[in-house]
Amino acid sequence: MTEPFYDSPTPVQAGLKCCCPRCGEGKLFQGFLKLAPRCDRCGLDYGFADPADGPAFFVMSGVGIVVTAVFAWVEVMYQPPIWVHLVTTFPALILGCLATLRPVKAWLVAAQYINKAEEGRFESLGRHDYDPRRL
Numbered sequence: 001m002t003e004p005f006y007d008s009p010t011p012v013q014a015g016l017k018c019c020c021p022r023c024g025e026g027k028l029f030q031g032f033l034k035l036a037p038r039c040d041r042c043g044l045d046y047g048f049a050d051p052a053d054g055p056a057f058f059v060m061s062g063v064g065i066v067v068t069a070v071f072a073w074v075e076v077m078y079q080p081p082i083w084v085h086l087v088t089t090f091p092a093l094i095l096g097c098l099a100t101l102r103p104v105k106a107w108l109v110a111a112q113y114i115n116k117a118e119e120g121r122f123e124s125l126g127r128h129d130y131d132p133r134r135l
């Protein structure tokens with residue numbers, strides 16, 4: 001029996017669409033950030049997916065750098081009162097993080113699937129003095 005052919009999306013495409021990294025059609029998320037147990041189209045088990053804190057790190061770093069740069073530029077150029085920053089900078093940080101967290105998580109899950117990333121394992125060769133040349 002042969003595996004069906006899937007026209008898999010690239011990790012970036014899967015991230016932008018928040019879809020299954022194998023078939024590109026099924027839903028990846030069950031809620032806002034919770035992964036579904038499996039693809040509703042091709043049945044891919046998402047048990048392999050564990051991006052951990054990676055999406056939060058990339059999103060906080062990327063959005064934080066951009067928003068802080070804009071904040072600093074506005075402060076240097078216009079010296080607005082602090083309330084202007086409170087009503088612009090903080091919402092920009094929060095909305096920027098919320099808007100990008102889901103696609104970044106989907107992108108990292110797709111990258112894990114395509115690169116077959118998983119935890120490292122030690123495999124025993126059976127004996128400590130194993131040498132295949134002696135067999």
Ligand SMILES: [Zn+2]
Nearest residue numbers: 020023039042
């Ligand atoms: Zn799928």
